[in-house]
Amino acid sequence: MKSLKVGMLGCGTVGSQIARLLVANKADLTSRAGAQIELVKVAVRDAKVKRDGVPDNLITTDANSIVNDPNIDLIIEVIGGISPAKELILTALKNGKSVVTANKALLAKDGAELYEAANKANVDLYYEAAVAGAIPILRPLRESLVGDQVIRIMGIVNGTTNYILTKMDESGTAFADALKQAQDLGFAEADPTADVEGFDAADKAAILAGLAFHSRVTDKDVYREGISKITATDVKVAKAMEMVIKLLAITELTAAGEISVRVHPALISRNHPLASVRESYNAVFVEAKSAGQMMFYGRGAGGEPTASAVLGDLVAIARHKISGGIGPKESDYASLKIAPIGQTKTKYLIRLNVADKPGVLESVAHVFAAHSVSIQTVRQTGAGDKAELIVMTHSSTESALSATVKDLSNLPAVTDVASVLRVEGAM
Amino acid sequence: MKSLKVGMLGCGTVGSQIARLLVANKADLTSRAGAQIELVKVAVRDAKVKRDGVPDNLITTDANSIVNDPNIDLIIEVIGGISPAKELILTALKNGKSVVTANKALLAKDGAELYEAANKANVDLYYEAAVAGAIPILRPLRESLVGDQVIRIMGIVNGTTNYILTKMDESGTAFADALKQAQDLGFAEADPTADVEGFDAADKAAILAGLAFHSRVTDKDVYREGISKITATDVKVAKAMEMVIKLLAITELTAAGEISVRVHPALISRNHPLASVRESYNAVFVEAKSAGQMMFYGRGAGGEPTASAVLGDLVAIARHKISGGIGPKESDYASLKIAPIGQTKTKYLIRLNVADKPGVLESVAHVFAAHSVSIQTVRQTGAGDKAELIVMTHSSTESALSATVKDLSNLPAVTDVASVLRVEGAM
Ligand SMILES: NC(=O)c1ccc[n+]([C@@H]2O[C@H](COP(=O)([O-])OP(=O)(O)OC[C@H]3O[C@@H](n4cnc5c(N)ncnc54)[C@H](OP(=O)(O)O)[C@@H]3O)[C@@H](O)[C@H]2O)c1
Ligand SMILES: NC(=O)c1ccc[n+]([C@@H]2O[C@H](COP(=O)([O-])OP(=O)(O)OC[C@H]3O[C@@H](n4cnc5c(N)ncnc54)[C@H](OP(=O)(O)O)[C@@H]3O)[C@@H](O)[C@H]2O)c1
Numbered sequence: 054m055k056s057l058k059v060g061m062l063g064c065g066t067v068g069s070q071i072a073r074l075l076v077a078n079k080a081d082l083t084s085r086a087g088a089q090i091e092l093v094k095v096a097v098r099d100a101k102v103k104r105d106g107v108p109d110n111l112i113t114t115d116a117n118s119i120v121n122d123p124n125i126d127l128i129i130e131v132i133g134g135i136s137p138a139k140e141l142i143l144t145a146l147k148n149g150k151s152v153v154t155a156n157k158a159l160l161a162k163d164g165a166e167l168y169e170a171a172n173k174a175n176v177d178l179y180y181e182a183a184v185a186g187a188i189p190i191l192r193p194l195r196e197s198l199v200g201d202q203v204i205r206i207m208g209i210v211n212g213t214t215n216y217i218l219t220k221m222d223e224s225g226t227a228f229a230d231a232l233k234q235a236q237d238l239g240f241a242e243a244d245p246t247a248d249v250e251g252f253d254a255a256d257k258a259a260i261l262a263g264l265a266f267h268s269r270v271t272d273k274d275v276y277r278e279g280i281s282k283i284t285a286t287d288v289k290v291a292k293a294m295e296m297v298i299k300l301l302a303i304t305e306l307t308a309a310g311e312i313s314v315r316v317h318p319a320l321i322s323r324n325h326p327l328a329s330v331r332e333s334y335n336a337v338f339v340e341a342k343s344a345g346q347m348m349f350y351g352r353g354a355g356g357e358p359t360a361s362a363v364l365g366d367l368v369a370i371a372r373h374k375i376s377g378g379i380g381p382k383e384s385d386y387a388s389l390k391i392a393p394i395g396q397t398k399t400k401y402l403i404r405l406n407v408a409d410k411p412g413v414l415e416s417v418a419h420v421f422a423a424h425s426v427s428i429q430t431v432r433q434t435g436a437g438d439k440a441e442l443i444v445m446t447h448s449s450t451e452s453a454l455s456a457t458v459k460d461l462s463n464l465p466a467v468t469d470v471a472s473v474l475r476v477e478g479a480m
Numbered sequence: 481m482k483s484l485k486v487g488m489l490g491c492g493t494v495g496s497q498i499a500r501l502l503v504a505n506k507a508d509l510t511s512r513a514g515a516q517i518e519l520v521k522v523a524v525r526d527a528k529v530k531r532d533g534v535p536d537n538l539i540t541t542d543a544n545s546i547v548n549d550p551n552i553d554l555i556i557e558v559i560g561g562i563s564p565a566k567e568l569i570l571t572a573l574k575n576g577k578s579v580v581t582a583n584k585a586l587l588a589k590d591g592a593e594l595y596e597a598a599n600k601a602n603v604d605l606y607y608e609a610a611v612a613g614a615i616p617i618l619r620p621l622r623e624s625l626v627g628d629q630v631i632r633i634m635g636i637v638n639g640t641t642n643y644i645l646t647k648m649d650e651s652g653t654a655f656a657d658a659l660k661q662a663q664d665l666g667f668a669e670a671d672p673t674a675d676v677e678g679f680d681a682a683d684k685a686a687i688l689a690g691l692a693f694h695s696r697v698t699d700k701d702v703y704r705e706g707i708s709k710i711t712a713t714d715v716k717v718a719k720a721m722e723m724v725i726k727l728l729a730i731t732e733l734t735a736a737g738e739i740s741v742r743v744h745p746a747l748i749s750r751n752h753p754l755a756s757v758r759e760s761y762n763a764v765f766v767e768a769k770s771a772g773q774m775m776f777y778g779r780g781a782g783g784e785p786t787a788s789a790v791l792g793d794l795v796a797i798a799r800h801k802i803s804g805g806i807g808p809k810e811s812d813y814a815s816l817k818i819a820p821i822g823q824t825k826t827k828y829l830i831r832l833n834v835a836d837k838p839g840v841l842e843s844v845a846h847v848f849a850a851h852s853v854s855i856q857t858v859r860q861t862g863a864g865d866k867a868e869l870i871v872m873t874h875s876s877t878e879s880a881l882s883a884t885v886k887d888l889s890n891l892p893a894v895t896d897v898a899s900v901l902r903v904e905g906a907m
Contacts, residue, residue: 378805
């Protein structure tokens with residue numbers, strides 16, 4: 054039986070689980086891959102740290118020695134970040150080694166360069182773990198739905214923010230308190246910016262958009278808003294309207310045939326399949342022309358679930374090494390343009406604090422009409438001389454809506470625009 | 481650019497959609513497959529029927545001429561049933577043609593013979609459409625989760641029965657009325673036996689079990705109960721307990737390392753992700769050791785969704801033809817045994833009509849204890865001299881439970897055992 058030698062870059066949360074599972078599942082992996090998969094070298098930053106289950110003699114701090122080792126067939130990259138991960142992967146590919154990576158940040162930024170290097174060397178570059186952790190979503194998009202036309206993807210792809218929003222929804226707490234709780238329980242990092250401000254979700258949105266629409270999409274193409282401005286009142290109002298607020302990574306084909314790709318909080322109906330995705334779970338909702346609506350649900354992160362996805366890719370590559378062939382290459386033939394965010398059409402829910410006197414609704418309605426933003430429902434609540442208007446619009450462009458909001462905030466009768474939230478997923 | 485010639489066997493609900501989409505998506509399919517995919521011959525029973533979008537000169541009633549045509553590279557089989565589908569597929573494989581089929585009945589019965597023929601000829605045999613229609617579930621099991629250990633699969637894999645159970649749950653109607661409604665709306669066939677009695681779901685359970693546990697599992701291995709005995713009262717009682725009744729295809733690894741594979745109605749909590757799968761939608765809930773809990777949701781049937789899955793397989797095979805290699809072969813190395821149904825452990829909900837007099841509960845409890853079936857809760861309701869006992873057991877073997885039920889029905893105080901239902905999916 055052939056033996057395939059694996060070098061791993063990084064041995065942290067994910068890497069340590071990969072190392073453990075390569076031993077624990079050895080017999081099954083061998084039978085399934087048709088080859089022995091052997092971990093022969095592991096690069097880390099600190100060689101003095103004891104690594105459970107990884108013999109000391111495998112450990113090195115010289116990652117370059119791994120990607121340049123002619124005895125190594127496959128590389129797993131689980132260092133994360135751009136540098137040195139990028140240079141290491143490029144060297145590995147150039148040296149004819151197939152690579153599995155979980156590095157969404159790198160793929161979203163410099164994917165094209167990596168795919169080109171893989172194509173040139175005619176080796177595999179797999180990255181199922183980079184989006185939604187253990188949930189098989191990239192392979193289904195790239196292979197199962199390849200005969201179909203994806204119309205839209207809406208994903209809950211960041212566990213930290215979904216955990217925070219679930220807590221806000223369940224207990225009515227403010228954002229800051231829910232964040233604190235998430236940090237105490239290890240669901241959020243000390244510096245939560247990448248998660249909370251949607252950077253992590255934006256990386257995943259870029260990867261999903263590129264695969265779904267056979268075009269090149271980078272993190273820079275993604276319009277991004279985080280959840281730090283969501284208030285307890287926003288959540289309460291959503292609840293009263295039988296909706297829930299989720300941070301969504303959305304990519305869809307516009308009427309003009311361009312790619313809209315964005316990350317922002319949005320209201321969705323409690324009946325929408327994504328609404329019941331709670332805590333740190335992830336889910337990706339896909340609409341395709343022929344297949345219709347689908348959802349893929351599961352664990353979006355964690356060392357062991359992520360390792361499961363990496364091992365799936367590893368076996369796929371091993372099978373190619375044994376029985377020949379190579380996985381599907383990057384597909385960017387469609388080369389669609391990115392739609393400017395201003396042209397994105399969604400419904401909006403706008404909350405306004407207004408003076409409670411006659412004519413206010415009329416003047417507010419006038420501003421909406423002036424920008425051709427059509428109103429679906431208005432609800433007015435109020436006590437004393439203050440009132441609140443909750444306006445739900447029909448589908449409108451972002452630019453028309455922004456102009457409307459600007460004019461509303463200048464209206465004498467409007468004390469302030471308390472919140473503006475998108476409404477997604479009309480079913 | 482290379483051209484791949486496709487012959488299709490059958491042009492009914494699914495086949496006609498495949499033919500249409502091969503034309504409608506031609507440019508994209510070519511770019512994605514790296515080859516022109518050309519439908520060159522279509523076998524049907526009645527050549528005189530006009531087939532929308534299929535030129536008359538492609539049609540033949542001689543299916544054998546297609547599988548023996550040396551100019552044809554790939555075969556799609558969408559005739560259904562065992563014969564002549566089986567002979568045609570075997571001939572095609574023997575002639576070195578890769579095959580895509582949606583034929584769950586054939587795969588569940590004679591899969592092993594087909595896989596062997598495909599292996600021998602070193603060609604691909606793909607069948608994503610055979611289970612849960614458009615939902616990518618077989619490829620994720622076979623490829624994405626190949627580095628993991630599947631523990632359990634619970635699927636709603638039959639749209640007809642899910643539609644009927646949804647109607648019974650929503651409107652409290654009896655089974656017969658809900659079935660009639662489903663037939664009127666085209667969700668159930670005139671002879672609904674295959675769906676309603678669980679035969680269709682059992683075929684899918686066998687396919688899922690084989691893939692998940694790397695063993696050979698056939699339709700005969702599947703324990704099967706349908707939904708025709710589910711009453712409006714069962715549904716009402718479930719509702720009162722915040723549960724819902726679903727027809728589940730279940731396969732799991734037993735403590736003894738055997739495969740339990742079964743299809744039967746079961747109560748699940750309304751909080752379980754499968755509970756919200758309504759109407760004719762399908763979903764497959766998978767638990768794996770490392771990846772944790774996952775769910776795959778979408779359209780389980782229909783001409784166009786099913787065609788989407790077939791085309792995905794077709795492009796995968798086309799890519800192999802172009803860039804070499806072959807998909808993963810049948811994996812049956814584990815050769816696990818099938819666990820007898822008597823050893824299957826689940827919780828049960830049992831409703832008994834009893835005489836409302838002192839000592840009844842004691843005598844009932846005695847019967848459970850005699851068979852070591854431990855009771856979790858009992859609820860007694862009653863009026864006049866009649867009462868109802870609703871007993872929820874702890875996890876118990878099927879054989880102990882059957883013996884208990886038999887003794888209960890012989891108990892003088894028990895008028896009748898009104899219903900016995902399994903409870904699944906404790907989360
Ligand atoms: N954690 C998750 O749940 C999750 C989920 C999906 C995807 N991912 C992705 O998986 C990747 C790894 O994440 P992680 O959570 O495992 O990260 P981590 O716990 O921070 O581990 C990083 C590892 O890389 C090593 N390392 C850092 N710089 C290095 C260098 N220059 N040379 C050699 N080794 C170096 C570290 O060594 P020391 O141990 O010596 O510090 C550590 O072992 C990231 O791309 C991440 O986005 C993670
Ligand atoms: N329908 C679904 O939603 C669905 C979903 C998943 C999987 N599937 C599977 O897909 C397969 C096809 O289903 P379907 O609903 O499309 O069936 P269908 O509508 O009954 O079509 C069957 C086709 O096969 C042709 N045919 C029958 N016997 C033949 C023979 N001896 N030689 C040549 N052609 C013959 C028929 O010809 P005529 O047109 O001349 O009668 C017809 O075109 C089945 O295996 C089914 O289980 C179906």
